[in-house]
Amino acid sequence: MASFHVLIAGGGIGGLCLAQGLTKAGISCAVYESAPGIVTAGYRLHMNVLGGDALRECLPENLYELYLQTSRRTPEREMSVMIDTQGTEIWTRPHIGPPNEGDRPHTAVNRRTLRQILATGLDDVLHFGRTAVGYEADGDGVRLLFDDGSSVAGDVLVGADGIHSPIRSQLLPEVGVVDTGMRGMWSIAPLTDDLAAVMPRALFDGFAVVTRGDGTIFAIGVYDPRRPIADAVAELAPGAAIDHVEPYVMVTYGSDLGAAPAADMPDFAHDSPAELHRAIRRAMSGAHPGLVELVDRIDESTIAPSAIRYLEVADPWQPSRVTLLGDAIHAMPPSFGAGANSALRDAAALARALDDAVHGRRPLLEAIGDYEERMRAEVFPIMRASADPDAVHSDHVPDLTR
Template identity: 30%
Template sequence: MEILVIGAGVGGLAVARELLAAGHRVRVYEQAPARRTGGKAVLIWSNGTAVLHDLGITLDGAGNRIDRIDALTSDGRLRTGQNIAHTADRFGFETKAIARRDLLERLADGLPDDLVHYGKTCERMTQDGDRVTATFDDGSTATGDLLIGADGHHSIVRRHLWGEGTVHPATFGTWQGLSPIDIDLTGTHRHLMITGREGACGLMPAGDGLLQWWFDVRWSPADPHPATPLTDLRNRFGHWASPVPEVLAAATDDDLEFFGHHWNKVRRVWGEGRITLLGDAAHTMPPTLGQGANQTLEDAWVLARELVKDDTDPSSRLRAYEKTRYPQISRVSRMAKRNPANWRIPPLIGRLFPETSQTTLLARFSNRLTTPTPRPADDQPPPPHAQPTTEGPSAGRTSRRQG
């Protein structure tokens, strides 16, 4: 089949690789003038690295392995600790923090040079029998058998299918940076989540001397940005325990990006006819579970496997993909939206349960998000596996969405 993909972010490149490997003809259209290099760092849990492995992509030599996530109070006391290294032992896939630009580079490596058409903003799409046509802002068109909207939470494909007003603002936004900050934490495999009355801070070593850092604050779309955001962050969080003051002292205004977070209710049927959605276009969610990029990779994995099945009606395979993904992604989305990590003082779980008990509970909790699948034989591609995550301040963060 000839398949059009709108969007060349993580989801668009991943599904293009999967579909090309299955023998389909693929064209990708991206509104940016070139491959994007922003977006800071991404946390790829074991389920994400399993999909990447199936794509023939290794993260060896890039990013930084994350073995544990510790949640601290703003005065430096340990609130909870989670050992996530056990997932690599159990499933064979590590959790890694990697710069988004490096992940995109690895997803693009080996793809045909003419696969992605840059500077193409999709404005509308039409279906006529067994063909679907995308029209771009320069007046050009592209026609194929199927169209996949992988164009993020501002998705034009989703607006075409669902109409306006289906994505809603969350209650918080994030100031973040990816910087060469020389503190002890930067050279470790330990990810910190710190919460207090002023908001939340995350610190995640991303390899090559880089530290992914962010500050979550209450936000609504009507809120104006502060004139000097870094000064505002220093005034708000600078009294917190080390290493927060050191990070703020080393940060520069050039490091800063802001993202207001959004969510949408996941639908049982995402697409229509020969059009479907993938990733944030279908399930925008706050980053409190660290699963945005990972669930996008799982979307690509499941969709490609549906499209290799023999069926005279390809649109039925798209509906089967949506039906397969709905139970899990709706659960993950609801949990991300309801996660109290940023705004409530968590219960005294660290005092009530020792770390060994927390790790056991974490493994059981993971199974609610991704049904574990037995490891395949050596000659079979691995499926996405269960990943650790948690409803609480020790949950990781995903990429900042704007790939």
């Protein structure tokens, strides 16, 4: 398969990681992303062993080291913690996944920084402003179709184009998008020494949920990199287009999974950032002084609405030259911080499968079918558990055997 070429629809975290893995293996690929450049939206991402090991497998050594150095400092307790508004701990729960140990365990990253690391060195592979709308496939190859009427040909097409993937909609039209009804907002507050001094210590663990007991929650995550990003980039990837980011605290606020909305919930879709800031200040009124201070310091320019949706679990399908990874096949609520890690896991597994096929160790469809079967076995249980209403607001231990 000397001329083997992989088409990747979608330049998010999973698609970029796959491109890195294929490039490392010497397999030709191209990534087609609808946005005009690397998407910079979004803030902190929890990382676990599945995602971290996938990055180690797919990235060049210097970029993997850059990922580690720009990950957040190792917290005293790498676990989920729920507290009430006065800072009293209600429960703790280890993050799901294999043991996460060592001198520099996987912790959390800034989403934009990870995307930019993953895009480094892929200039000849990345094609922006190309919106995929579907495909044509037969036994000999596949053609990716774009909204401007153009197309490109390859041997395999990977849909890495998110929850509203047109590739999945054509391949598996029966899989629907579920709206949880959860509405909320994302924001960040700059992390300064004086703010850190007054925040409840539980907020510096792996991830914290603050419950108001009325169907709304705050989810809070610290991002304080192990090394200043600009310094790490200058040493490990000089000249790379990776933005410097100062430490911050990600603050989200909204309705809880499966809970009736509170009577005083703002209109996240239509209220201005200033109105949303006033609303979350009211929601935190009378709370622990450090929580009040944290909310007061939110940068209004970072406030953005969010709506939580996920995919129905797909029944097994026949393997073909078209396959899927990440949110395009298993978009899930953020209950366990597993979405990005699962996409990275997919990318590494699919790169291995395609490498087997290219080098004649397995027939192509057998390799793709094995990748898909293992994904269903390993990721779909997490997907189901993440949609369980108990996942966010109790010390619920998910059943990952289904």
